[in-house]
Amino acid sequence: FEQERVADVGIILDARQRSNIQVGDESLFEYTIQAAATLAASFLGDGNRVGLLRYGDFLDWTVPGYGRIQQERILQSLARAQTGDSLVFDQLEKLPTRLFPAKSQIVLVSPMVMDDAPFLPRLLARGYSLLVISPDPVSFEAGLLEKSELVATAVRIARIERTLLISKLRQAGIQVFDWDVRIPFDRALGANMAYMRPVIHSSMSILT
Numbered sequence: 001f002e003q004e005r006v007a008d009v010g011i012i013l014d015a016r017q018r019s020n021i022q023v024g025d026e027s028l029f030e031y032t033i034q035a036a037a038t039l040a041a042s043f044l045g046d047g048n049r050v051g052l053l054r055y056g057d058f059l060d061w062t063v064p065g066y067g068r069i070q071q072e073r074i075l076q077s078l079a080r081a082q083t084g085d086s087l088v089f090d091q092l093e094k095l096p097t098r099l100f101p102a103k104s105q106i107v108l109v110s111p112m113v114m115d116d117a118p119f120l121p122r123l124l125a126r127g128y129s130l131l132v133i134s135p136d137p138v139s140f141e142a143g144l145l146e147k148s149e150l151v152a153t154a155v156r157i158a159r160i161e162r163t164l165l166i167s168k169l170r171q172a173g174i175q176v177f178d179w180d181v182r183i184p185f186d187r188a189l190g191a192n193m194a195y196m197r198p199v200i201h202s203s204m205s206i207l208t
Contacts, residue, residue, distance in 0.1 A: 008051075008064060009043045010100040011036055011074075014092075014110030015056025017083040021111065021137045023144040028111060031135045031181040033078050036109045038185050039133065040074045043107075052077055053099060055092075057084025061099060093119045097126060105129045111137040114165055121172040132169065132176045138162050139180045 013036045014020075021028040036052070043050045044067060051064035052074045062077045064070075092108075100106060106128045110116070123130045142155045166176050179188050 007043075007048045008101045008104035009048050010064070010104055010106045011039055011043075011050065011052045012095065012106065012108045012110070013052065013054045013078070013081060014108065014112075015054050015081055015083050017056070017085040019111050019113050019116075020083050021141050023141055026140075026144055027083075028135055028137055028140050028181065029081075029083050031140070031179075031185075032109050032111070033081055035133050035135065035179065035185050037075060037078055039107055039109070041071055044068075044071050050074065051099070053095075054081055055095060056082070057086040059096065064101075091119065092116050093122075095119075097123065097128070100128065103127050103129075105131070107131045107133060109133045109135075111135050112162075112165060114161060117165055117168050120169060120174055124173055130174050132174060133179060134166070134176055135179050135181050136162070139182065143182060 013032065015029070020032065040050055040052065047066070049064045049066055050070060052062040054060035054077060060077060060080075062070075062073050065073065097106075106123060108120070108130065110132065112132070112134050120130065120132070138155060138158045141158075142151070145151050166178055169176050177189070179185065
């Protein structure tokens, strides 16, 4: 048993348009925001120092801080969040990781796209602990589209691609929580509530 200590936590909200799904008035991005807000409240409630980076058509950085005032700053940033695309920030490799203190816990909240896979292991190589909270775009979109054989085939293909992506990241040592957004975030974690605690030591695991 190793005692936990206060950690630096950087939450990255993926606001890239191309990684998010919208069907009519329903947007997967709203669930991404909900997860980021819940995580921020949990980490701050544990006494950690938390910052938020919104990554989309531009960067919006909420400098790390503690307590209720910091939670309010983060909630205000999330309330302003919108999706967008930029040639500069099209891929995660442009993430300004220098913003995050060395050896800090990074939590990426993102549906993810296939070309994100090569970059994420580099964060581990740079000494960061990395947790990916990934709202599942496949189940989200499948639940909103009209049922047909064509849709069913497309869903199967998308599911295979996503499974391969997550498997590749996990094989690289990255912890990924695959969230079916039809289930409320806190309930989806259920017995895996340890996902909500920063990884302080490399010998500690938040997977069950």
